[in-house]
Every structure is written in C-alpha cells, then in structure tokens.
Amino acid sequence: MAGQIDFFYEFASTYSYPAAMRIGAVAARAGVTVRWRPFLLGPIFASAGWTTSPFNLMPAKGRNMWRDLERITEGLGLPFRKPDPFPQNSLTAARIATALADDGKRAAFSRALYALEFGEGLSISDPEVLGRALETAGIPAAPAIAMAGGEQVKLALRATTEEAMAKDIFGAPSFITRDGELFWGNDRLEQAIEWAARNG
Amino acid sequence: MAGQIDFFYEFASTYSYPAAMRIGAVAARAGVTVRWRPFLLGPIFASAGWTTSPFNLMPAKGRNMWRDLERITEGLGLPFRKPDPFPQNSLTAARIATALADDGKRAAFSRALYALEFGEGLSISDPEVLGRALETAGIPAAPAIAMAGGEQVKLALRATTEEAMAKDIFGAPSFITRDGELFWGNDRLEQAIEWAARNG
Numbered sequence: 001m002a003g004q005i006d007f008f009y010e011f012a013s014t015y016s017y018p019a020a021m022r023i024g025a026v027a028a029r030a031g032v033t034v035r036w037r038p039f040l041l042g043p044i045f046a047s048a049g050w051t052t053s054p055f056n057l058m059p060a061k062g063r064n065m066w067r068d069l070e071r072i073t074e075g076l077g078l079p080f081r082k083p084d085p086f087p088q089n090s091l092t093a094a095r096i097a098t099a100l101a102d103d104g105k106r107a108a109f110s111r112a113l114y115a116l117e118f119g120e121g122l123s124i125s126d127p128e129v130l131g132r133a134l135e136t137a138g139i140p141a142a143p144a145i146a147m148a149g150g151e152q153v154k155l156a157l158r159a160t161t162e163e164a165m166a167k168d169i170f171g172a173p174s175f176i177t178r179d180g181e182l183f184w185g186n187d188r189l190e191q192a193i194e195w196a197a198r199n200g
Numbered sequence: 201m202a203g204q205i206d207f208f209y210e211f212a213s214t215y216s217y218p219a220a221m222r223i224g225a226v227a228a229r230a231g232v233t234v235r236w237r238p239f240l241l242g243p244i245f246a247s248a249g250w251t252t253s254p255f256n257l258m259p260a261k262g263r264n265m266w267r268d269l270e271r272i273t274e275g276l277g278l279p280f281r282k283p284d285p286f287p288q289n290s291l292t293a294a295r296i297a298t299a300l301a302d303d304g305k306r307a308a309f310s311r312a313l314y315a316l317e318f319g320e321g322l323s324i325s326d327p328e329v330l331g332r333a334l335e336t337a338g339i340p341a342a343p344a345i346a347m348a349g350g351e352q353v354k355l356a357l358r359a360t361t362e363e364a365m366a367k368d369i370f371g372a373p374s375f376i377t378r379d380g381e382l383f384w385g386n387d388r389l390e391q392a393i394e395w396a397a398r399n400g
Contacts, residue, residue, distance in 0.1 A: 048257070057248070058248050058370055060368045060369070061370045061371070063368060064368065064370065064382055064384055067382070068383075068384070068388075071391070168263060168264065169260070170258055170260040170261045170264065171261070182267070183268075184268070187387045188268075191271070
C-alpha cells in the first residue's frame, strides 16, 4: 500500500512556507501521496484564548522565529521578505485553495501564493496578489475567485478547520498520516513522510 | 579560534532532556566547547503572563509534545517516562547545578538528573533523587546540597536567568554562540554547533 499524508497548512503561517515548498519533493522521493488541506488557525487560536499569533503575543519568541525563518529560507535558497502586517488575513486565500481541485492546481496556487507572501512580502488579502498567484499556477483568476465566495466553499473550509481541531491540530504546518500519527512543524516534515511511507 | 557555545537549559524543560544527552558528543565532533548554563524559565514565562508551562496552557500542544518526545527518545535509544507533576519544581536542581564547577561536574550531574526525571519519571525536587544524581556524577551529595542553599548561589542563578532574558531567551533549551546568534530548541542543536564551529 502506497503511503499517504494529510498536509494541513495555513496561509498566514510562517513555517508553512518552507513546508509547502519542500513537501512535494520529499514526498515524491518516498512514494507518498500528499493531500493538501488548507485550514484556518484563527478559530483554533481563539479557542486557546489568543487574539493573534503567539509570535506577536511573546515578542522574544517572535523575533527568534523571524531570524530562524531567515536562516531556514537561506539554507533552502528560497527568497524571504516579512509581510506587513503579520499575520496576514488568510481567509480569502484559504477559500480559493479550498475551491481548487487537489489534483496539482491547489498545490501550485498555494506555493505561488506563499512565494508572494513570504518571498516578496506582499499582502495575500489583496485580490491583485491572489490573482497573480492563480495566474502563476495556470488557473484563470476571475472564475476561481468567484467560486471561492460561494456558500459550499465556505462550509468546506469550516469543515476542514473543525476536522483539524478534532484531530488535535494546534498549529501549522501539521501532518497526519493515515494511521492517525500527528506531526507538527516544518522540522517534522521528513519524519512525517517516513512514517507515512512505512505505515501506509 | 576554537568554537564555543552557551547551552541554556532548564531542568523542568522536556526538550532540554535530549539536548543535554546529545550536546556533548555533537559539540566534541565539531571541536566546540560547551558552557553549561542552568537557568529558570519560570520568571520568563511569568513576564509573558503565563502561570505554568505553555504545554499545560494549550492541552493539544501538550499532548503532541509528549508524543513527540516519546518518538525522539525512542529514536535516540533514551529511556522515557513522564514525570508527575509536570512541570517539576526545578529550583533546587538549578541551584545545585549552578554551585558545581563547569569542568564536567555540572554536565555530569545535569545529565544524571535528566535521566532520573524524564527517563524514570522521578521528582527532581526530592532531595533523595538529587542526591542520587550527584552520586551518579561522582560528587559527594551532602556538601553540594548544602552549598546550593547559599546566598551566592542564589544570586548567581538569578543573574543567569536575567542574562538569559536580556539575551532574548524565551524557552529551553537555547543555544547562544559567541557572536550572539540565538538558536532555540533541541531541533536546532546541530545548526547551533555548526554556527559556533564556523564563527568561533
């Protein structure tokens, strides 16, 4: 049985950026199929009593995260620029990703949008930026953005977020294998893929 | 110039356990000298408004941390048993470590105490357990425990904790190189040691 993994990512999440850029190659080498699962961290943080990113709530932790991300992206040869404000409003981005089929299009749009957000520091709630990411992914922008506003897509994104919370996800990126093992963070990507390859 | 690194650790910190067990070998291979710097996270967490470990404040994060630590220690061949309560009161342990010379004795005591705490699940505020760790490290227990109660040791530990906070440390384990680069977490041990080896 070929391995499969659920990749839960949030467009406002800093460490989801390197994970999204890496997971395709790491999973392919191991023969593992990736299911791209965009979700929202906001409702999960809110249920912990947080009103913003923990990186803003604890400034020293935030400063170290930005420096760490700088070191990580440099090591990977990825461009890096901090978006302002942080965190970005990721609702429309997550709805667009949800609306796209998980047949390569969703992944391509997601990678393109992360590159604009954390590689160029652009605002991902800006329709022009969302349109650029769609075009980079080879997807006609206007119909995708229109579809993302539909009731069905809103409900689907809410369902994914509720599923994430029910599966004990508390941050992003997170990886869940078919046998229910949860791994949190870009640092655990390799370990999660190995687990998925081993345990189906 | 040979590399040097400051290893800031907290006896109540779960991820300080694998870091303390690994750092000697990783640093030796790179020719880096380790300065063992026990400190207290309590005052730092308190300044963020927290009254206990963030792993207790966010239960899903806590559950994942314990599972992650289980996977990490299994991978390293280290015994693992969750101490109760968590976090342990680490004040006396940190004072004893502070009182010991950083010439191998402090490291030996620290490793022995981590093994009892997270390998056997024992209480590190128990004088009997502290005595066992000292004896394992080849240090006469009674004089070390007596010295740890002295005013000078209390002030020295407070100074290390204040230094950690001034240097932007927000969690444990943390590593600071001579040129001021801060790395957080057991996951960053190798990267921190490489940095220290490269930058003196």
